[in-house]
Amino acid sequence: MPRIGLVLLALLGLALATRRLAGEENLPPKESSAAPVLVELFTSEGCSSCPPADAFLQQLDTQPFPGAHLIVLSEHVDYWNHIGWTDPYSSGAYSQRQSAYGDRFRLDSVYTPQMVVDGTEEFAGNNSGEARKVFHQAIAAEKISVRISGATLQTGVLRAHVETGPFSAPERQADVFFVVALNHAESRVARGENAGRLLTHVAVVRNLVKVGRMEFGKAFSQDVSLKLQPGVEARSLRVIAFVQEPGPGHVLGAALEKLTK
Numbered sequence: 575m576p577r578i579g580l581v582l583l584a585l586l587g588l589a590l591a592t593r594r595l596a597g598e599e600n601l602p603p604k605e606s607s608a609a610p611v612l613v614e615l616f617t618s619e620g621c622s623s624c625p626p627a628d629a630f631l632q633q634l635d636t637q638p639f640p641g642a643h644l645i646v647l648s649e650h651v652d653y654w655n656h657i658g659w660t661d662p663y664s665s666g667a668y669s670q671r672q673s674a675y676g677d678r679f680r681l682d683s684v685y686t687p688q689m690v691v692d693g694t695e696e697f698a699g700n701n702s703g704e705a706r707k708v709f710h711q712a713i714a715a716e717k718i719s720v721r722i723s724g725a726t727l728q729t730g731v732l733r734a735h736v737e738t739g740p741f742s743a744p745e746r747q748a749d750v751f752f753v754v755a756l757n758h759a760e761s762r763v764a765r766g767e768n769a770g771r772l773l774t775h776v777a778v779v780r781n782l783v784k785v786g787r788m789e790f791g792k793a794f795s796q797d798v799s800l801k802l803q804p805g806v807e808a809r810s811l812r813v814i815a816f817v818q819e820p821g822p823g824h825v826l827g828a829a830l831e832k833l834t835k
């Protein structure tokens with residue numbers, strides 16, 4: 575072999591040995607440069623105009639928008655339950671969260687399907703054109719880094735660690751939220767506006783809790799522990815953490831992790 579080839583092989587071997595000594599081979603892959611964007615869909619199985627928005631959210635979960643890491647949440651409200659079908663994934667807590675957004679955006683009333691992006695823009699949940707425009711704006715916004723690690727489910731208790739970069743806005747406040755969501759859910763609706771339809775959903779929120787408040791100039795780091803309903807399998811879940819100004823206001827950062835075991 576020519577001398578230059580021997581030199582290159584030697585340099586390659588040295589580089590590999592250095593990586594092994596430094597533990598680089600065991601490091602996780604670098605995070606994507608795509609900007610995290612939190613997409614909340616307020617929906618209901620009792621609403622006949624909601625299934626197209628549910629399907630649109632499933633498309634967004636496949637990451638079709640370059641430059642954005644879309645972190646989607648399906649939040650099922652309960653105010654449609656009185657017309658014949660009780661949405662099994664609904665909660666008054668999500669209705670209250672939507673009402674708070676309604677006050678923030680000065681809406682005459684809440685509605686479904688409604689999509690809220692990064693807590694700053696709202697529009698009809700099946701309006702793909704408006705979504706693309708808003709995603710462009712969200713990508714350009716500066717974000718706090720958020721990371722979830724060690725997410726496990728054992729004996730019905732989900733545990734994870736949440737940490738963020740520092741909060742650098744002295745005149746503002748920010749809360750840290752933790753979410754547990756089902757990767758996939760479906761229902762055969764027996765009554766109401768969607769009677770006879772098989773409805774499918776993605777990222778269905780089952781727990782949404784505030785786990786702390788950030789202090790100016792400081793990062794956030796905390797272990798989280800939540801007791802879940804019996805019978806839930808780890809591989810069916812994803813966890814999300816996000817930082818949001820009170821109100822609910824502007825979402826300053828978000829992260830997602832899917833459980834595997």
